[in-house]
Structures are given as structure tokens and as C-alpha cells.
Amino acid sequence: MDELKDTNPDFFRKYEDIDDTEEFLHYMMLPLRQSFRVNTLKVGIDDVVERLSEEFELERVPWAKEGYFVYGEEVTNTPEFALGLIFMQEASSMIPAAVLDVQPGMLVLDMAASPGSKTTQMSAYMENRGCIVANDVKYPRINILISNIQKFGSVNVRVTMKDGRYFGRFRDTFDRVLLDAPCSNVGMIRKNYKYLRLWRQRDVEALSRLQKELIMAAYRALKPGGVLVYSTCTLDPEENEEVVDYLLSNTDARLEKIDLPLKSHEPITEFRGKIYTDEVKKCLRIHPQDNNTEGFFVAKVVKDE
Numbered sequence: 001m002d003e004l005k006d007t008n009p010d011f012f013r014k015y016e017d018i019d020d021t022e023e024f025l026h027y028m029m030l031p032l033r034q035s036f037r038v039n040t041l042k043v044g045i046d047d048v049v050e051r052l053s054e055e056f057e058l059e060r061v062p063w064a065k066e067g068y069f070v071y072g073e074e075v076t077n078t079p080e081f082a083l084g085l086i087f088m089q090e091a092s093s094m095i096p097a098a099v100l101d102v103q104p105g106m107l108v109l110d111m112a113a114s115p116g117s118k119t120t121q122m123s124a125y126m127e128n129r130g131c132i133v134a135n136d137v138k139y140p141r142i143n144i145l146i147s148n149i150q151k152f153g154s155v156n157v158r159v160t161m162k163d164g165r166y167f168g169r170f171r172d173t174f175d176r177v178l179l180d181a182p183c184s185n186v187g188m189i190r191k192n193y194k195y196l197r198l199w200r201q202r203d204v205e206a207l208s209r210l211q212k213e214l215i216m217a218a219y220r221a222l223k224p225g226g227v228l229v230y231s232t233c234t235l236d237p238e239e240n241e242e243v244v245d246y247l248l249s250n251t252d253a254r255l256e257k258i259d260l261p262l263k264s265h266e267p268i269t270e271f272r273g274k275i276y277t278d279e280v281k282k283c284l285r286i287h288p289q290d291n292n293t294e295g296f297f298v299a300k301v302v303k304d305e
């Protein structure tokens, strides 16, 4: 552990103010459990589960009916994976689309969509009806997005390559908006230690500024009566509670409490001299030890009619 701390002392110093428990550090460094979603556009959940149970131990993800943890050998070596009947996705990353409550026929904006795990999850929930505009700003990531959409069999998706802030001009347009924002990826340290090496406070601050602009554009593009979900796979308050606090202070946005069968941490309302509205307590702040997943943050925002 000491060796690891030496790779980025600034990170560990800051995180003493966020979660200084041994449990947090322990789970941060533990390898992630594998998990997948059944592609309900192509196959029934029970059929896949029955077949894969012959080879693997499966455990249902409590917050996504088609999500499973998988134990044993590499599930990506199966025909089910090759045929796109299952989609590998970290279990906590299944939360935002589960919270967004998309319905068949809706117009949905996925503002930062690549590699498309949540786009494909939403297209399954929408039974391939309606339309998802799946956007990403980076050209190489657009290719991965398109290939995942094709492999999954999602036919209700249109891909765009724009800076997410561009969508602010489509005022009151989308029934649902997902902003799964670019972030400092602290939650993904469990997947790859490179995210620990790469973490810098100045990047957190720059990302926070970008996220505030993105969430304002996302809210503008949302129809009255619609729902916006903001999520990150990081735990820095500047990228989470502070961004949501910014939206609430500058618009008429409202938060709704998220009710899912999982454990979470109390959101942060005060950090390094900044005070955030108590409303942010309605958000989900998930530390890795809560459910043995990646760290994650999710906010459910509504725009009144």
C-alpha cells in the first residue's frame, strides 16, 4: 500500500478529506468483479442465464434486472459474447440508465456516449423505438461507439460528433438527457492503476468547469417535464456535488431522490471552504466498498412544466 501511495501522494492527501477509512483504500485497490447485461433486444434473460450458468457462477445485479455479476473463467470467450447477446458493463455504470426511466418512443440525448454502454442499455429499455441521439466529441471514440451500437442491434440510435455544449441550442427538446460526464475516473482506479497515476488536482478543476458548462447545456436541451441524469465515475466533490449545486443555483432545476436497492455514502455538502446546498443529499454517492463496485456519482434532475 505504501508503494502505491508513493505513486501519487497528492491524491492520497486529498482523499483523506473525502474517505479516510481503511475499507475505502482496501476496496479501491481490489480488482473489480466482472459483470454483464443481457441484450434483451436479441434474447430473453432466462435463456442466457440458464445457458451461462452451466459454465459460470452468476449473481443478479440488484439495481438492473438484466445485469449479472459473473465469476469463473473469461465470459468474453463465449458465443453469447461474440454474438452480442451479452454486453460487458461494470455494475455501477448500469445505474444512470436505470434511473433515467426512458420509455419506448421517447427522444433521448446521450451527450457523452462513447463507448455506448449506456446508449445500448437505453435502446434496450426503449425496445428499439423512439430515438437516441448518441454524441461524443472524440473521433476515435465515435468508431467504438458505432461498432458497439451495431453489435448490440440498436436501430433507434443516431450518432453525432459534437462538443456536448453544442446541444444547449436545442432548447426544451429532449424527453430525457443523460450526461455521463468526462471525469477524473477515480472510480476506475480499481480497473487500472493508470487512473491513479494520471489523477491531478488541476485536471479535476478543469473538468469541473467543463462539467458545469455541459450540465447547463444538458438542462437547456431538456423538455419541461423531462428528466436529466448527471453521472460520473469519480468521487471528487468538485466534479459531483459542486456541479449539481451550480445547476441548482443558476436554473429552476429540481433534484429527485434516487431509490434503488444499494448502499451509498452521504453526499458531501461542504468541502475545502465551499458549501453546497443540502439538496445535493438527494444524489447517490457510491464508494467502492458500498457495493463492491467502481466508485460512482448519480444525480436525477427534473425540469418542471
Ligand SMILES: C[S@@+](CC[C@H](N)C(=O)[O-])C[C@H]1O[C@@H](n2cnc3c(N)ncnc32)[C@H](O)[C@@H]1O
Pocket: 093, 111, 112, 113, 114, 115, 116, 117, 118, 119, 135, 136, 137, 138, 141, 162, 163, 164, 165, 180, 181, 182, 183
Ligand atoms: C465517461 S465517458 C462516457 C461513457 C459512456 N457514457 C458509456 O457509458 O459508455 C465520457 C465521454 O465524454 C466524452 N467527452 C469529453 N469531452 C466531451 C465534450 N466536451 N462533449 C461531449 N463529449 C465529451 C469522452 O470522449 C468520453 O467518451
